[in-house]
Amino acid sequence: MKALKKLTLALASATFWLLLWFGASMAVGNPLILPSPIATFARLAELSLESEFWKTVGSSLLRVVVGIAIAIPFSALFAWLCSSSKIADALLSPAVTLMKSVPVVSFILIAIFLFDRSIIPSAIAFMMVFPVLYENIREGIISVPRELLEMARVFRLSFPLKLKRIYAPAIAPYFFAAVTASVGLALKAGIAAEVIAYIPTSIGKKLSDAKSYMEPADLLAWTAAILIIGLLLEYLLRITLKRTQRRRTNVKAD
């Protein structure tokens, strides 16, 4: 009953915003300035019938996923180093602060000078998720119960065993929450990088072309596609998160 109520509410809200969009497009009265939602989704449906569409979506997604996949071991290593050594922390924390506070476009433009164009979207996705992952994994490490680490020390548990049985269960919820929170971020930034670096076979290039050739329906259709991909990814991650998250976590020492 509760789920039904929630669904009705969500549908009502979506209808409201779509109607507002529809009204606005009627008021503007020019599909070359603001296409209606009907025109936009019709265009999206049309695009999705072409194999080119799926190739483009796949390529963009792959670039972002590569960036995230590389960021995971690096952020874990950084978090580990910084929480075990004050010197490492002092040395590395400015780098993280820099990554967090420098505007994405600056990074993209600098990257265009430094790297081969093709790796820029992945590099930017990396930059976006790294600080989020790093900070969450660090918090997870701090949350590991000291009493259990003492227990492990007395029983001389091997490092892999400690990692598997004490650290991993404590860090996992922080880690998965960080990944879920950062995919959307990485997707948006990665596509912005594709626009600016004008990457072939990319959603970013499609957006850029739509703007250049004055095709607002394409622009909105691709934007809707990004939105749907982002929501879908987050939904899939939430499901896996729920599955992997065991009922029990080592929050208490007993």
Next chain:
Amino acid sequence: MLRLINLSKEYDDKNVIDNLTLEFPQVGFVAICGPSGCGKTTLLNLIAQLTKPDGGRVAFDIPNPKISMSFQEPRLLATRTAAENVNLVLGDKKATLPQAEELLYELGITDTLLYPDELSGGMKARISIARALALKADLYLFDEPFANLDKENVLLCTEVIKKCTSNALTVAVIHDTSLAERIADKVIFLK
């Protein structure tokens, strides 16, 4: 086996262990008694080398002795079953799981597949004892192992502890002085 030489430990300028010198026998069951807050847990932590002394030292007559311990709290992994918690100190391999279960049966725990949050305080205490006994050690430390147990279980656990540690030194903090005098080979009073 174990000697404490001029051992001192202070917390916030308060001497918890003050220049303590003690010699322990090679093997046997030694009980430590004393009022709450007198430093019994601190002493066990010093012996287990979880805490650094501010003065003096803890000396063993064999290099790198194997020490096993059950803490004042159970300190079990919430994500693992009773048997898996015991098996942890045996290397966490499937092959040793029956051995861990066997030890739990001896201590009167038959629900070896339950998780710590499904167990009573007394059951968790016995799992912690089983985990300490699972390891073949030169020195066994128990911090209030019987605090949460009824009379029958105290007798049962004492028997199993004595059987498993017959070739080692056992140091147990026991709150109940008369119980300590009944079961220990030697009783040490801390002030």
